[in-house]
Amino acid sequence: GSGVAGLSCARLLQEAGHRVEIWARERPPRTTSNVAAAFWYPYRVSPADRVHAWARASFAAFERLLPIAEAGILRREALELLAGPVEPSWAALLPKSRPARSDELPAGHRFGQIFESLVVETPRYIPWLCDAFLAAGGTLVERALGGIDEALAAADAVFLCAGLGARELAPDPSVSPVRGQILRVRNPGLDRVIVDEHGEGAITYVVPRAQDVILGGTSDEGDERLAADPAATAAILERCVALEPRLRDAPLLEVLVGLxxxxxxxRVEREERGGTPLIHNYGHGGAGITLSWGCAAEAVGLL
Incomplete structure (x- = not known):
């Protein structure tokens, strides 16, 4: 896989001195990772104890990349809106996390958590990561596999980082798609992330990048449609404008859909298939970027 999970594993393997070849049905920018809202936030993913360790490790890794402009990592203050005065479980992971003051909350909201997040501009980050892999001597082959045995026969070890593709390749019937639709609008001068998991309907988020803002979203379980839904677009805009009124007149640039x-x-674990190590690193849900470096480090450590 050549999404963020596969590329992160590949880079760590290279740093450990291994020769790495990626096989992927699609290469960047045609991966799910390229259409992720991509801010540090452990969304739709478990188990909590392992997720928190992976998320903390990834945050530290992305912080180290902040000085590299080409990587597209931005430091952003973030606000999570809450249903009550209870801190989210991940709040202890970050040193700059605190309850929001009333003057920091959108109209109609009483509780929230302010924290320092990192926004990953995936149209910049994923190509940068892929270029780094290739520059270090890696090979990327566009290839659709009929089964994982093809890879096992060709390598000393295989890392399965195929996202939704693990459903067939592992095979793992517990992997399922959750459709996400997001909007890209011109940035009217915003620099704070807002996320609301507790409102009516789907999760709502406002993620300012350098030139644009990502607005979301939807969480349509079992839905594999990649076509944009106009009704969802209208609903996302309405919810996001309610949280940040300055978005009202922001020009819509693009509608994106990912699974x-x-x-x-x-799943981060090792098994042996015919004497060849098969290391699984998939099932990251809506937190692929957030967990990428932490999961990759654990997966590579299993080799």
Whole structure:
């Protein structure tokens, strides 16, 4: 796989001295990772204890990339809106996390958590990561596999980082798609992320990047449609404008759809298939970017 999970594993393997070849049905920018809202936030993913460790490790890794402009990592203040005065479970992971003051909340909201997040501009980050892999001597082959045995026969070890493709390749019937639709609008001068998982309907988020803002979203379980839904577009705009009125007149630039590769729990584990190590790293749901470096480090450590 050549999404963020596969590329992160590949880079760590290269740093450990291994020769790496990626096989992928699609290469960047035609991956789910390229259409992710991509801010640090452990969304739709478990188990909590392992997720928190992976998320913390990834946050530290992205912080180290902040000085590299080409990587497209931005430091952003973020606000999660809450249903009550209870801190989210991940709040202890970040040193700059605190309850929001009333003057920091959108109209109609009473509770929230302010924290420092990192926004990953995937149209810049994924190509940068792929270029780094290739520059370090890696090979990327566009190839649709009929089964994982093809890879096992050709390598000393195989890392399965195929996202939704793991459903057939592992095979793992517990992997299922959760459709996400997002909008890209021109940035009217915003620099704070807002996320609301507790409102009516789907999760709502406003993610300012350098030149645009990502607005979301939807969480349509079992839905594999990749076509944009005009009704969802209108609903997303309405919810986001309610949280941040300055978005009202922001020009709509693009509507994007991706399928989150969800699973009851993230799978990072090793097994042997015919004497060849097969290391699984998939099922990251809506937190692929958030967990990428932490999961990759654990997966590579299993080799």
């Amino acid at each position: 989150r590769p969800c699973r009851p729990t993230v």
